[in-house]
Amino acid sequence: MSKTALISGVTGQDGSYLAELLLSKGYTVHGLLRRSSSFNTERIDHIYQEPQDFGRALELHYADLSDGVALVNLLRDIQPDEVYNLGAQSHVRVSFDVPLYTGDVTGLGAMRLLEAVRASGIDTRVYQASSSEMFGSAPPPQNELTPFHPRSPYGCAKVFAYWTTVNYREAYGLHATNGILFNHESPRRGETFVTRKITRAVARIHAGLQKKLYLGNLDAVRDWGYAPEYVEAMWLMLQQDEPDDYVVATGQSATVRQFLAAAFAAAGLEWTDYVRYDPKYERPSEVDALIGDAGKAREKLGWQPVTGWRELAELMVRADIETLEAELSGARVRVDR
Numbered sequence: 218m219s220k221t222a223l224i225s226g227v228t229g230q231d232g233s234y235l236a237e238l239l240l241s242k243g244y245t246v247h248g249l250l251r252r253s254s255s256f257n258t259e260r261i262d263h264i265y266q267e268p269q270d271f272g273r274a275l276e277l278h279y280a281d282l283s284d285g286v287a288l289v290n291l292l293r294d295i296q297p298d299e300v301y302n303l304g305a306q307s308h309v310r311v312s313f314d315v316p317l318y319t320g321d322v323t324g325l326g327a328m329r330l331l332e333a334v335r336a337s338g339i340d341t342r343v344y345q346a347s348s349s350e351m352f353g354s355a356p357p358p359q360n361e362l363t364p365f366h367p368r369s370p371y372g373c374a375k376v377f378a379y380w381t382t383v384n385y386r387e388a389y390g391l392h393a394t395n396g397i398l399f400n401h402e403s404p405r406r407g408e409t410f411v412t413r414k415i416t417r418a419v420a421r422i423h424a425g426l427q428k429k430l431y432l433g434n435l436d437a438v439r440d441w442g443y444a445p446e447y448v449e450a451m452w453l454m455l456q457q458d459e460p461d462d463y464v465v466a467t468g469q470s471a472t473v474r475q476f477l478a479a480a481f482a483a484a485g486l487e488w489t490d491y492v493r494y495d496p497k498y499e500r501p502s503e504v505d506a507l508i509g510d511a512g513k514a515r516e517k518l519g520w521q522p523v524t525g526w527r528e529l530a531e532l533m534v535r536a537d538i539e540t541l542e543a544e545l546s547g548a549r550v551r552v553d554r
């Protein structure tokens with residue numbers, strides 16, 4: 218019997234890679250689609266199946282993490298074997314501008330989903346997308362035993378979601394697992410996150426379409442991995458007999474400045490010629506250094522990262538240059554859904 222999964226955040230970076238992975242394993246995948254006035258399915262266009270396709274393996278449903286009743290209805294109807302909660306207002310800087318919304322969707326949203334699992338009485342396994350931002354100012358290297366000290370509304374909301382997941386596991390015996398993932402990027406990373414903002418700008422500067430790139434703090438140290446490898450870890454966590462919490466990271470670190478230099482160099486450019494500082498991109502409270510220790514995931518899940526941050530910067534620049542060339546030549550056309 219093939220398995221069924223429900224993914225919140227299926228239209229996001231991780232959701233799109235996870236949907237691909239599960240489809241390749243023979244799952245039927247249901248994705249939660251939030252209502253938007255513009256198309257928000259671009260990342261899953263290549264695996265999209267028309268509602269009229271007989272026996273389709275990917276199905277999208279309108280719902281929202283702010284609507285608990287919709288979540289109960291969806292879970293009761295689908296009866297998934299696995300639920301991946303990847304939906305979130307996931308931008309740290311933006312969470313300072315919309316703290317209550319971030320708390321509602323990123324924090325309470327996880328509780329709504331867990332409560333919907335409990336209320337619908339289904340037998341399922343739950344993955345919660347926890348984040349290295351929960352560690353905040355706790356010094357590196359960070360692992361599953363490191364105390365949390367979040368430094369943003371996003372980090373606070375993720376800590377709430379983390380402990381809610383642990384509580385539903387302890388109180389109700391749910392198979393609920395936290396994946397504490399350190400930063401992971403790809404050509405599908407949201408365009409306003411620093412790595413993608415950099416690699417898109419490199420492609421545009423390279424094509425003569427952009428002159429300057431404005432950034433905030435270049436000294437932040439991050440542990441950047443490759444998103445398709447990280448969704449594999451999510452899946453592995455839900456295949457374990459017992460629920461648990463796992464850090465997923467490369468253990469390697471670089472500053473934003475180093476990533477920047479590598480990305481510009483990948484296109485034969487010198488970053489100092491183009492990058493300027495704008496304080497508007499600074500966070501009111503910063504997270505200085507995140508470097509993960511993923512020893513437990515390696516030991517218990519057999520998971521290991523392959524792609525390092527430098528290779529990641531290069532592959533993202535290559536992808537953004539190719540995408541831009543396809544757009545400029547008219548070879549790439551937006552698909553209507």
Ligand SMILES: NC(=O)c1ccc[n+]([C@@H]2O[C@H](COP(=O)([O-])OP(=O)(O)OC[C@H]3O[C@@H](n4cnc5c(N)ncnc54)[C@H](OP(=O)(O)O)[C@@H]3O)[C@@H](O)[C@H]2O)c1
Binds near residue numbers: 232305306308399406
């Ligand atoms: N990428 C990382 O480095 C990283 C690290 C640790 C943890 N995480 C967490 O892992 C998850 C996936 O990350 P990602 O990089 O794939 O994020 P992302 O690209 O920003 O995707 C977020 C997803 O959540 C959806 N969403 C937003 N608000 C929602 C709402 N009210 N109801 C339902 N869905 C909603 C978005 O829908 P739209 O497409 O319509 O906007 C999108 O599908 C997130 O929870 C993120 O916080 C990410």
